[in-house]
Amino acid sequence: MNAPAAIDVAAHGQLTDTRLTVPGMRCAGCIAKIERGLGGVDGIASARVNFSAKRVAVRHDKGISEQDLVVRLQNLGFEAQAIASNPLARDDRETQTLLRALAVAGFGMMNIMLLSVSVWSGAGGVTRELFHWLSALIAIPVVAYSGRPFFSSAAMALRYRRTNMDVPISIGVVLATGLSIYETLMGGEHAYFDSAVMLLFFLLAGRALDDTMRNKTRSGIGALLSRMGRSAGVVQPDGTIVRMDADELKPGMLMLLAAGEALPADGVVEKGTASIDNSMLTGESAPEAVGHGALVHAGAINLLHPIHVRVTATGSDTAIAEIARLMDEAGQSRSRYVRIADRASRLYAPAVHSLALLAFVGWMLAGAGWHQSLVIAIAVLIITCPCAMGLAVPAAQIVASGALIRKGLLVKDGSALERLAEVDAVVFDKTGTLTLGDMRADVAALDSEQQSIALALAQASLHPVSVGLAKTLSERGQGPADVVHIEEVSGQGIKGSFSGRSVALRRPRQRSGTTSVDLQIGEETTSIDFADELRPDAGETVTRLQAMGLSATMLSGDAEQAVSDVALELGISGRGGVDPAGKLRALDAMKAKGRRPLMVGDGLNDGPALAAAHASIAPGTASDASQQAADAVFIGERLKPVALAVQVARRTMAIVRQNFGFAIGYNILAVPLALAGFVTPLIAAIAMSLSSLVVVGNSLRLARAAEGDV
């Protein structure tokens, strides 16, 4: 249990990688603190912080467990959680493909422009032909490489007899390239390689921006299941204990669960009493006492004594797996939500095709040659290119999420902002959401010596109460006293000795309504009370949300009394004793009534509700799974980012509407000109690019949307 010391493992065997998520890092100081604090420890080869993803990759000796690293980080002042062990997995492969395509298109565009400018400024004869051939030589591989994201998406849409935005783009690019090759072969005057490649470049830029934002935070739902214990000691009929992997366990087996171990399966306690940490499942941070006959769930951690547990459910039958399944299903029903841009393009793409075809047929009938008709048709395709339309949404969303990140709110997905703007009700979880979720000790009555002794003792234990006490004291700048012979007595507390006196942190003699511990120094005993405080600006945030027209309610798994106390303080309605399925039902009922609820919660028990709600936000202290299910994650103790998120989301949608308005207006102006044959493909490409720039410029106004308050 003396965790920091356990890190000095001498067994320099093979190295292994662990990735931890540390949502609390905020500045360069944090990076230095973490990298040096971890790097200096025996057995840790290297620690590298990824600040954007709020992650730390640690390369360390096999002898150090994930838990040791978490404790180590906690002592440095950072809350950390291990994430699925897959250090080399790249979850942003698509972004990389897009960026490569973008780079190639940029290279092609610059060089072809160089040649085109010479042609326009009067190069003729052999030189012009040479330049056209060179352009073709550059453009063909560039189009083939950079166009792949569009071609494959267009092919996919056509295979299912639908069209999307990529279809007119693909046709435009392929036709322009094809026509240019023909012109080059024939030694013609004009080639449109520059238009084709420029089009690709701008479209790829929009798409890469969109994608970067969507991948900003994404980790597998497998992180949830990895929180279950991975193996257990199974008691054999002859009394010996065999270590078995979680997937080999069968109902009816008897497990011996050591202190500090996580349960790999659901079960019933057969022998022994213990205190278990259920915070991962219920969000309740106070440990729960369990005895004979009590039901315990996979993922819970045994804090004190070894207990015998008879397995009742394993693998996908466990409560945690059930939550994962509910979450998955709820998430799928929400992903059917069609993004605005896709909805627009569904109407837009066929219109563009018809227009271009009409232009071609019209000019043919009017007696223009097939060549001129085709050039006009291509110009129509390019000038109506849904580029501004395609950028209208992502550009605004990227700028808005950038502004929100600076205020401590991470939006995971562009469509989340669309949904956040539409919410009309907000549902809060209590513990860890409206409240801070960890046990804050009331240490004002203790003198400095008492505080330092309490800190030294509390640091030695992983018990939630000790963790809370240690955190409160370290936040006050208290250093630990030099307490020796520290040992944890199961069920009693921690004891040690300090300058000849025996000191201890023990469970209180008489139980009161609140959580408390007794600090004993020599003969003198002081009681330390714990409370789960409301976030400092909870009331203000609720008021602001209500001012924005959102109704606020609270749904919590906690006892009715605790819930109504908080509800009364905030002046909102609240319901206690609601289980995960109950929360899901409550949200579904709201949705059935036509409301669009925003769920704010942190516990794993909120997971399904977070996934099912119209939009959802989780605090940075939430379990991985909840962060995964939520649309946005806020960091820090303040709740205000929740109100800010709704406000910025609404502004974003206003800008998006303006962008759409502009894009449509531009088309109304440009299309007739193109149809009339006044526009060459190059001018079309330039006009299209300018329209995109206007949209991006308009979106940049959002950069200050989150400024001003907070």
Add this chain to the structure above:
Amino acid sequence: MSVLLYLIPIALGMGGIGLAVFFWAMRDGQFEDLDGAANRILIDDENDAS
């Protein structure tokens, strides 16, 4: 005009080198933590043991 025979390959070659460098930097993971890179400038490394 014959100067073009040198200049165009040089221009393309320079662009190509830039592209290759970008690909290398991306494979090397230099774009994975842009915010971190911006912050790392501020870290004082006088007592950096590692």
